[in-house]
Amino acid sequence: MADAKKIAKLLLKKYPDPEIALNFSNPLELLVATILSARCTDARVNEITKNLFKKYRKAEDYARADIKSFEAEIKPAGFYKNKAKMIIECCKKIVRDYNGKVPDTLEALTTLPGVGRKTANAVLGSAFGKQAIAVDTHVLRVSNRLGIARSGNPDIIEQELVRQVPGSKLTAFNLALILHGRETCTALKPKCHGCVLYKECEWQEKI
The missing domain is CATH 1.10.340.30 (Hypothetical protein; domain 2)
Structure with a gap:
C-alpha cells in the first residue's frame, strides 16, 4: 500500500490552506x-x-x-x-x-x-474545526488510484484514511484530496504528467 503520510505531506505542501468550496458562515x-x-x-x-x-x-x-x-x-x-x-x-x-x-x-x-x-x-x-474525513466521489476515486485505500465503500475508505493519516491533518488532507481530484486526478483524462504525487501513486493506468 502507498505511503499515506508521505502523500499527505506532499499534498499539503501543494495545498497548504485548503478550504471547502461551499460558501457558508455557520x-x-x-x-x-x-x-x-x-x-x-x-x-x-x-x-x-x-x-x-x-x-x-x-x-x-x-x-x-x-x-x-x-x-x-x-x-x-x-x-x-x-x-x-x-x-x-x-x-x-x-x-x-x-x-x-x-x-x-x-x-x-x-x-x-x-x-x-x-x-x-x-x-x-x-464548520466545527474538528478532524474528520468526508468521503465524496473525489476522495473515493483518488484514494483508490493512489493506493491508500482499496475499497468502493466510503465508510471503509474513511476508516483506512483515518488509520493512516496523522490525526491533526485529517480535515486538511481531506480537503486537499478533493482539490487534487478536481484539478489534477480527474475522473476523465487525469493530468498525471507533472502530478506532485506521481512517484507515490500506485495506479497502474497512470500515464
Whole structure:
C-alpha cells in the first residue's frame, strides 16, 4: 500500500490552506449547502444559497418553511423535492431535539434526516474545526488510484484514511484530496504528467 503520510505531506505542501468550496458562515448553512450539493456542483449550490441564506437564518426558519415554496427556491440543485423534504425535516429535528443548534458530534449529526457520514464529517471538519474525513466521489476515486485505500465503500475508505493519516491533518488532507481530484486526478483524462504525487501513486493506468 502507498505511503499515506508521505502523500499527505506532499499534498499539503501543494495545498497548504485548503478550504471547502461551499460558501457558508455557520454550521447550519454548511449543513444545508452540503445536503443541496448531492449530485450538484458546488458552484450551483453557492448561487442558490446566496439568496437562500438571506431568507432562512435559523433552523426554525427552515422548519416552518412552506414545502412548495422551498422546493421552488432550491429547484436548480436537482432532486429538489427530496432535498426540500430532507432539509425541512432535518431542521425540525434540530429545533425539537437540539434547541435549534446544529449538533457537533458525528453520532448526533447522523441522527438527522438526510445526514449521512459524509455530510456529518464535512460539517464537523469545516464548520466545527474538528478532524474528520468526508468521503465524496473525489476522495473515493483518488484514494483508490493512489493506493491508500482499496475499497468502493466510503465508510471503509474513511476508516483506512483515518488509520493512516496523522490525526491533526485529517480535515486538511481531506480537503486537499478533493482539490487534487478536481484539478489534477480527474475522473476523465487525469493530468498525471507533472502530478506532485506521481512517484507515490500506485495506479497502474497512470500515464
